[in-house]
Amino acid sequence: MTLRYGVVGCGRVFQRYHLPVVTEHPDHTLVAACDTDADSARAVLGAAAEGVLVTTSLEEFLTVGRPDVVAVCTPNDAHTGPVLAALAAGAHVLCEKPLAADITEARLLAAAPGAADRLAVNLPYRFHELVPAFGKALPDGPCEITLTFTTAGQRLWRPVTNWYGDVARAGGGALVDLGAHALDLMITVFGAPRPAGCRVDAAGVEERVVADLEFPAGPGRLRIDRRSRVMGLTLEATAADGESAVLDLRRGEVRGRDGTVVAEDRRPELAAIRGFLDTVAGRVSGRTVTPAQALQVQEIVSALYARAETDQELTL
Structure with a gap:
């Protein structure tokens, strides 16, 4: 079964590290991308943007894109919302390090429902x-x-x-x-x-x-x-x-x-x-x-x- 993959935050980290891996993985297909700047996101995706939902709405990303797997590659202070929303939607989530810009929010994410089983952090x-x-x-x-x-x-x-x-x-x-x-x-x-x-x-x-x-x-x-x-x-x-x-x-x-x-x-x-x-x-x-x-x-x-x-x- 092919898993539906989505990304929140189409910046340099996603472009250099996540995108090359997911586009070559036989079990995942890129279906959705969410970013505050849709045009910039399309530019980062390049040829991979074809057929992909590109949106500035996290709700549309989750309900229309319906990703099984979500990479959260936003700036550190913007991890919490997408991670919690993706976990609540039942997705598996890979969050960029650190968990959050603030230690209190990092503790919140680590204790969130579903985090122990479906949340991972990019520390390679x-x-x-x-x-x-x-x-x-x-x-x-x-x-x-x-x-x-x-x-x-x-x-x-x-x-x-x-x-x-x-x-x-x-x-x-x-x-x-x-x-x-x-x-x-x-x-x-x-x-x-x-x-x-x-x-x-x-x-x-x-x-x-x-x-x-x-x-x-x-x-x-x-x-x-x-x-x-x-x-x-x-x-x-x-x-x-x-x-x-x-x-x-x-x-x-x-x-x-x-x-x-x-x-x-x-x-x-x-x-x-x-x-x-x-x-x-x-x-x-x-x-x-x-x-x-x-x-x-x-x-x-x-x-x-x-x-x-x-x-x-x-x-x-």
């Missing part, structure tokens, strides 16, 4: 094929943990609507944006940490973050630069004797005491989207991030923001 790096290899390469005993995440930010991203610089719409800056991915990966490998401290380069919408965490395995540091000239995502664990293991997602490899393991999948950022669509279609199981897991990440982000000190000269 826990599903990276190299995570098990990294776990095997970890040094024995306590270690220092460091995750460094650098991107070129808006210079590369070029969003359709630039809401990332608005704290009310985004819920923060680099920490809520990239930190959600980073923390979910760290939790997957090392368990839930205790937030210890946080420094940001600006209040409201920061571009650089250095956060300190206490993991069961030892102290951790999360470093993010959203205006870097270098693209990178590395997770490193180092023991007291200097032995280390490195998960380098940019290069697609794990480096450890037994050598280097290289990944086959060169698009790991699509793993949660693929996993969600395959899970709903009954092809796989256990390949989605639950709202409870996403909320755990956002609670840590919220706790770090509460501890944040501003340092305009902050560097990694």
